[in-house]
Each structure stands twice: as C-alpha cells, then as structure tokens.
C-alpha cells in the first residue's frame with residue numbers, strides 16, 4: 001500500500017562547505033530522510049562523499065540516512081557505510097555480480113536494504129529479491145548529477161512497481177530520485193511513489209526557503 005508521502009532532500013545540492021549545518025536545517029525544515037548520494041567517478045561520472053563524511057554528519061540529525069550508493073564494486077564498502085551510521089543502503093544491480101547476496105549482506109548488517117533501477121534497467125531485476133527489500137528506488141534521471149530533467153517514461157515503471165510492492169503485502173518504500181519539483185512531484189505520487197528525493201527543489205532559495213520547499217513537495221506540488 002502506498003504510504004504517506006515522505007521527502008528525502010539530497011544533500012548533493014547543499015552547501016558542502018557547511019554540510020553539518022545544512023543537515024540540521026533540512027531536519028528542522030521537515031525532511032523525513034536525509035538522502036546521501038555516494039559517487040565514485042567510475043560507476044557514475046562524478047565523485048562525491050564517502051563513509052567518513054557520513055560518520056561526521058551522523059551527530060547532526062536523528063533522521064534516517066538514506067544512502068544511495070553509486071559505486072562499483074559496492075560490496076567492499078557496505079560495512080563501512082553501515083558503521084558510519086547509514087540506516088538505508090541502496091544499491092544498483094549493475095554495481096556487483098550477485099545482487100541477492102548484496103541485499104542479504106545489508107540485512108545482516110542490520111540495515112534497511114534498497115535496490116535502485118536506472119532509467120533503462122528493467123523491472124525483472126526485482127523478481128527474486130523484492131520480498132527482502134525495504135525500499136525500491138526508481139531513478140528518474142541517469143545517475144551522476146543533480147539538476148537534471150525528469151524522464152517521463154519512469155512514471156510507467158513506478159506504476160508497475162507499485163503493483164509489485166502491493167502484491168507482496170509488505171511495507172516497502174517506493175522512492176523516486178531525479179528531477180523532482182513542484183511539477184513532477186504530483187505525477188510521481190499519482191503513479192504510486194511515496195518517498196520523493198529532491199536536491200535542487202529543496203535547496204533552491206537558500207535556508208529560509210527549505211521549509212516551504214519541502215512542504216510544497218510533500219503536498220504534491222501545490223503552492
């Protein structure tokens with residue numbers, strides 16, 4: 001069943017020179033999850049942050065850290081991100097040879113497990129792991145950068161995954177990431193998403209705007 005809409009600001013769009021304060025600000029502004037984009041310059045053409053930064057940010061909020069791992073191979077780093085304070089670890093199936101094993105490793109570390117589908121990744125990768133997941137993340141842009149435009153074809157994928165999740169009878173978040181703003185948020189929610197990642201749309205306008213930005217996205221984009 002689709003759950004109430006939650007907002008996961010991506011700190012990729014925060015001021016990196018004051019990340020701790022930015023995390024405290026989005027926490028106070030109503031963020032539900034803190035979305036952390038981890039990029040390695042290999043799986044995706046950009047380099048961002050590693051476990052040391054996650055650990056440094058951990059004391060700044062009690063909100064769940066939703067860690068989106070865009071690194072390959074991913075398996076050797078799961079333990080470090082878990083120890084650093086991640087709550088949800090989400091992996092791309094293309095980032096290791098044994099997705100089922102990777103999901104079991106995350107669960108064995110006591111963390112929530114997510115699988116991320118790139119725009120061209122078919123639904124079938126979920127067939128034999130969905131029952132073990134806490135979250136499915138649909139990329140509505142190709143991973144690597146913030147500020148890209150929402151890819152409309154992913155709405156069909158969200159609709160299809162909503163049906164798959166509901167058929168399990170389990171509580172599994174359906175998150176969408178990339179190009180979420182006041183125009184695309186209501187479309188993603190109507191398709192069945194219940195967690196919206198938003199980098200650009202959360203941080204635009206500076207700290208005084210974060211609360212209103214998050215509230216607008218949660219309300220499905222209404223002003």
Ligand SMILES: O=C(CO)[C@H](O)[C@H](O)COP(=O)(O)O
Pocket residue numbers: 010012013035037068141142143144145146147148177178179180197198199200201
């Ligand atoms: O995973 C990501 C990129 O790979 C980011 O989470 C995503 O792009 C968020 O940024 P924006 O809301 O600006 O599109």
Ligand SMILES: [Co+2]
Pocket residue numbers: 010035036037068177197
């Ligand atoms: Co992300």
